């Protein structure tokens with residue numbers, strides 16, 4: 014007999030999640046929630062703490078791939094999304110897939126598929142925007158960048174930037190999820206990183222920042238000024254990591270106290286600076 | 301003059317060009333080179349300017365010096381404006397450094413006619429060659445081919461660029477004669493034809509030799525100015541269709557005329573750029589390229605201009621009510637595409653989803669169908685949405701209201717002018 018109303022706790026990893034699926038089958042239990050260990054709260058429901066076992070995880074994943082490679086991809090991507098209770102949605106997807114076969118995956122409006130696919134589209138959409146909105150600074154021959162995404166986009170962005178800057182060294186720091194993508198000499202890795210502060214720019218870096226801001230402020234046509242349209246296409250939450258929306262301090266080189274040329278254009282439309290403190294970084298000396 | 305000042309002048313002079321996409325490019329990353337352009341970044345905007353337009357490329361002129369005197373243009377010889385020119389080195393350096401910082405997807409290089417078309421093009425070639433060969437730039441390049449340039453130089457330009465464009469600007473020969481006296485229709489069309497023919501040849505070469513050098517692999521585009529001349533929408537759309545059919549253009553861009561000068565032959569300087577009209581032309585252009593419409597279906601001799609109140613597809617639907625309703629469970633792809641509120645993506649989803657079982661009205665919003673518009677024109681399993689009643693009049697009002705939130709502010713101002721006239 015199936016045991017209802019079970020809650021599983023796991024370590025937060027993708028493998029850990031797959032083990033929840035594995036154990037639910039092994040124990041013949043139907044899950045109502047899957048939560049991370051750290052969110053553990055004593056509850057009235059029966060619960061279980063799941064230990065991550067790679068071989069179990071692999072077996073589940075292989076099984077899903079065999080039934081539908083597309084579903085396997087949805088699982089991986091879905092796990093990166095910021096969908097609330099993503100684990101239980103993904104769990105339902107696997108259960109339905111193994112019970113009914115992959116036919117329902119064709120129907121975008123299917124009630125099990127729809128929330129997952131919507132979340133994955135949100136992830137892909139955010140990653141797509143960030144492919145454009147990410148800004149790098151060059152410091153000591155390394156390109157560095159910071160982002161604040163809602164979803165865990167780094168695994169999605171990885172191949173794009175690794176191909177683009179194949180011969181460079183670069184990193185992207187995800188402030189939201191406190192992890193960073195590092196790339197050097199053909200190798201990329203994503204690692205947790207608790208805290209990170211970008212050093213202030215040198216002369217060359219500061220000069221290119223000024224040039225870019227000037228370009229930005231000049232390219233708009235005044236007679237077509239349309240801030241609403243800009244906001245719709247580029248939501249404000251992205252602005253605080255973008256060069257063109259920084260305040261003056263951001264354009265000042267660490268080496269010179271000399272006045273920098275005013276980055277905004279004489280006849281252009283100056284971009285609003287995001288409030289101080291939310292800029293790319295607080296200046297920090299000696300790095 | 302320093303680079304910052306040059307950049308300011310040469311950006312300001314280039315901003316009226318509407319083209320700013322990196323579509324159609326396909327350069328996979330190469331060892332020792334920087335950059336890649338693939339379909340995965342098509343439509344990748346690096347920022348949006350204060351006018352809400354997508355910024356993908358570093359859009360600048362090589363120089364704004366010009367020996368021509370096109371009446372509508374800020375760079376014309378007779379205009380008293382500051383002049384500047386990039387050196388090839390400055391331009392290559394800017395491009396590569398912007399690209400490394402991910403400010404841009406590549407370069408869109410245009411120019412005023414400095415001394416002669418050939419001389420200008422040679423300068424551009426020098427800059428692009430530096431960028432490709434010395435800086436090993438593998439990102440996107442869109443270069444302007446200047447009417448009157450020698451074919452050998454256009455050839456060289458095409459081997460360096462992903463996309464070429466020759467701007468027609470004025471949609472009729474009369475417009476050209478009066479407003480751009482130094483340019484002729486032949487001077488514009490002959491490089492376009494050359495690019496088309498060469499492009500086709502190149503495709504065949506590439507089938508035979510995989511490593512044959514690529515000539516403008518992302519094809520060519522052009523731009524038409526809307527509202528500087530009395531040409532009708534019908535005229536413009538038919539011209540567009542001809543360019544897609546006969547010159548295999550990848551894109552036609554429309555640029556609402558911004559009055560920059562006072563001239564007897566041009567609209568007065570306090571006229572607003574016709575943004576709504578530009579918007580309708582883009583919508584219609586979309587219908588030509590992806591929805592299987594022909595210009596003659598959308599407009600004709602008796603209806604020369606688009607209805608400002610509803611988009612061209614709704615307009616078509618309203619005059620073809622006998623075509624509807626379309627049953628989503630049985631209609632073919634082409635018919636689905638004719639339904640207002642159904643797009644290319646949602647039509648494909650319908651085709652796929654209905655193989656898993658019959659579709660009902662409730663499924664449609666989740667498939668991406670915009671019901672506010674579509675509800676009047678379709679059935680699902682024989683049913684229309686519950687409680688839907690409408691007359692031709694309320695139908696029109698419903699469609700106007702459905703589009704309104706998606707129209708930019710300024711266009712609404714224009715629109716409300718029309719409303720009172722109805």
Ligand code: SF4
Pocket residue numbers: 366367368369370373374375376377411412413
């Ligand atoms: S040739 Fe080009 S830059 Fe020169 S005046 Fe005509 S449109 Fe302007």
